[in-house]
Amino acid sequence: MTVDSGLSGRPVRLWIGLVLLALGTFGVLGAMDVLDAGALVGTWWPIALVGLGVVPMVAQRRVWTGPVVVTMLGLFLLVDNLGWAGSGLLWPSAVLVVGVIVLWGLRGPRGSRSSFAMFGGATIRERSPHLRHVDTSAIFGGTTLDLRQAHIDDEATVDAFALFGGVDVLVPRGWRVSIGGLPFMGGIDDKTTPDDDLPADAPVLVVNGMAMFGAVTVKDRPDEE
Numbered sequence: 001m002t003v004d005s006g007l008s009g010r011p012v013r014l015w016i017g018l019v020l021l022a023l024g025t026f027g028v029l030g031a032m033d034v035l036d037a038g039a040l041v042g043t044w045w046p047i048a049l050v051g052l053g054v055v056p057m058v059a060q061r062r063v064w065t066g067p068v069v070v071t072m073l074g075l076f077l078l079v080d081n082l083g084w085a086g087s088g089l090l091w092p093s094a095v096l097v098v099g100v101i102v103l104w105g106l107r108g109p110r111g112s113r114s115s116f117a118m119f120g121g122a123t124i125r126e127r128s129p130h131l132r133h134v135d136t137s138a139i140f141g142g143t144t145l146d147l148r149q150a151h152i153d154d155e156a157t158v159d160a161f162a163l164f165g166g167v168d169v170l171v172p173r174g175w176r177v178s179i180g181g182l183p184f185m186g187g188i189d190d191k192t193t194p195d196d197d198l199p200a201d202a203p204v205l206v207v208n209g210m211a212m213f214g215a216v217t218v219k220d221r222p223d224e225e
Helices: 010-031 037-044 046-060 065-081 090-105
Strands: 113-118 121-125 133-139 142-146 155-163 166-170 176-184 187-190 204-212 215-219
Touching: 010 037, 010 046, 037 065, 046 065, 046 176, 065 204, 113 121, 113 142, 133 142, 133 166, 155 166, 155 215, 166 204, 176 187, 176 215, 187 204, 204 215
Parallel strands: 113 133, 121 142, 133 155, 142 166, 155 204, 166 215, 176 204, 187 215
Antiparallel strands: none
16 A cells, blocks of 8 residues: 555645745735735635646646536636626636536546546446546545456556545455545545555556545445445
8 A cells, every 4th residue: 555645746735835935925015015915815816726726637647527626616716706707708718618628538548437426426336357547526425436346457547536525435455555635624545454465566556536625535345344
C-alpha cells in the first residue's frame, strides 16, 4: 500500500500556495489603503476555485468529473459576482464550456468506464478482465464501486469524486493500492488490510480522490462483513 500526499502532487500545492500568497498580499495592501482588498477578493475569489479544478486536469493531461464540477462551480460563481448572469451570456457560455469539456473528454483513456450518483445511491460491480480506468462520482449521494471481480493486467486508475456525498471503492486482497487525493473539508481514507507479503509484481490500483464536504474510502471488504 502506498499513500501519496495529494492529487496531482506539486501543481495543486503550488496553486494553493499562490492563492494564499495573493490573499496575503491583498490583505497587506488593503491595510495600507492602497486598494479595496475586501471588494477585490469578494468579486474575484472564485478564480481560486476555477484553478483548483483546472490545475489537476492540466497536470494529469485528462478530464475527469471531480475537477470539471469544481471548475464549473467556480465559473458560475464568478459570472454571478461580475453581474453577467442577467446579460444572456450565462447559459450560452455554460453550453460552450460543457461542449468543450465533452469533446476533450473523448480523449480519455481507452476502455475507460464511468459511474455517477446524484441525490441517491448506486452500486457498480465491475467485472472487467482488463481493468484500466474508472471514473466514479457521488454528489449529494453515495456510490459503491465494487472491483473485487475485476482483473488488472498491470496497473489501473480510479478517479473518485465526492461532493456532499461518499464514494466507497471495494478492492480484492492481493492488489497494491496507491492513494492520492485532495480533501477539502472532507476525507480520503484507506481502510484496506495491510499486507507486507505482496509480491513485487502485484497489480497496482491508483486511486485519485477529490472529496469536498464528503468522503472517498478504499476498503477490501464491505462494512457489513
